Amino acid sequence: xxxxxxxxxxxxxxxxxxxxxxxxxxxxxxxxxxxxxxxxxxxxxxxxxxxxxxxxxxxxxxxxxxxxxxxxxxxxxxxxx
Amino acid sequence: xxxxxxxxxxxxxxxxxxxxxxxxxxxxxxxxxxxxxxxxxxxxxxxxxxxxxxxxxxxxxxxxxxxxxxxxxxxxxxxxxxxxxxxxxxxxxxxxxxxxxxxxxxxxxxxxxxxxxxxxxxxxxxxxxxxxxxxxxxxxxxxxxxxxxxxxxxxxxxxxxxxxxxxxxxxxxxxxxxxxxxxxxxxxxxxxxxxxxxxxxxxxxxxxxx
Numbered sequence: 001x002x003x004x005x006x007x008x009x010x011x012x013x014x015x016x017x018x019x020x021x022x023x024x025x026x027x028x029x030x031x032x033x034x035x036x037x038x039x040x041x042x043x044x045x046x047x048x049x050x051x052x053x054x055x056x057x058x059x060x061x062x063x064x065x066x067x068x069x070x071x072x073x074x075x076x077x078x079x080x081x
Numbered sequence: 082x083x084x085x086x087x088x089x090x091x092x093x094x095x096x097x098x099x100x101x102x103x104x105x106x107x108x109x110x111x112x113x114x115x116x117x118x119x120x121x122x123x124x125x126x127x128x129x130x131x132x133x134x135x136x137x138x139x140x141x142x143x144x145x146x147x148x149x150x151x152x153x154x155x156x157x158x159x160x161x162x163x164x165x166x167x168x169x170x171x172x173x174x175x176x177x178x179x180x181x182x183x184x185x186x187x188x189x190x191x192x193x194x195x196x197x198x199x200x201x202x203x204x205x206x207x208x209x210x211x212x213x214x215x216x217x218x219x220x221x222x223x224x225x226x227x228x229x230x231x232x233x234x235x236x237x238x239x240x241x242x243x244x245x246x247x248x249x250x251x252x253x254x255x256x257x258x259x260x261x262x263x264x265x266x267x268x269x270x271x272x273x274x275x276x277x278x279x280x281x282x283x284x285x286x287x288x289x290x291x
Contacts, residue, residue, distance in 0.1 A: 003168065003170065003273075004170065005168075005170030005172075005206075005271055005273055008170070008172070009172065009206075009271055012172075013269065014268065014269045015172030015173060015265065015267070015268040015269040015270060015271070016172060016173050016174075016175075016268050016269075017171070017172055017173055018169065018170070018171040018172075018173050018175070018177040019169065019170050019171075020167060020168075020169045020177075020178075020180065021167050021168065021169075021278070022168075022278075028173075028175075028177060030173040030174075030175040030177075031173055031174065031175065031268050032173075
């Protein structure tokens with residue numbers, strides 16, 4: 001489920017906001033530039049794709065590091081364990 | 082009335098003085114119909130004097146400043162509580178309300194307020210922040226819990242519930258509001274309380290006698 005916090009994380013990645021509930025009226029902009037209600041509501045439509053791409057990038061980065069080290073994910077877990 | 086002198090074993094031939102009588106023999110438990118009768122009879126009570134009041138069946142001692150019930154324990158005067166399930170997410174270092182709040186009006190300025198808080202399902206969603214919490218009376222921070230859910234970057238996400246208990250002396254009989262605020266230590270990372278909007282955070286305010 002996409003939350004208002006997810007949308008704000010996408011639109012204002014440097015943070016500085018607080019949201020109570022999931023509505024635009026519950027947003028407080030502290031250390032950031034405010035966005036409009038339309039930008040916020042439109043954000044819900046694209047946020048899942050953004051989250052998926054973030055996760056995919058994370059997985060790709062992890063795989064690239066493991067490939068460079070020449071070890072498996074299980075071996076990496078053992079090292080960190 | 083004379084101050085109690087303690088215990089003395091009188092020997093045969095001892096002269097019983099007025100001071101002995103007042104300090105030893107008169108230091109039993111005095112029986113009165115009520116507190117008014119006692120106060121009329123004992124106008125200058127001394128520390129250690131004891132009495133029994135027939136109207137309330139109470140045994141009291143004089144502490145040096147007041148008549149106090151023997152074995153008196155704190156009593157709960159009133160209990161007020163508040164709950165919320167509304168999720169609040171923050172990526173700001175500015176403290177914001179969690180929605181956890183309750184207001185109590187103490188019946189006596191000398192009474193204590195016991196505060197019990199549980200912040201439910203606190204979720205740190207990125208690995209470069211931690212959560213700070215404040216228990217606030219009016220606009221005054223009275224307790225803090227800092228750097229919670231810090232993982233040193235090793236774990237990207239972590240959940241926990243946060244208890245905050247505190248015994249407060251507000252010294253007032255005015256309506257007094259307690260609440261919990263929080264922030265995200267790093268401006269660019271998200272912390273959520275009541276994550277999911279279904280779990281219940283609560284605050285219980287209990288007024289007790291000292």
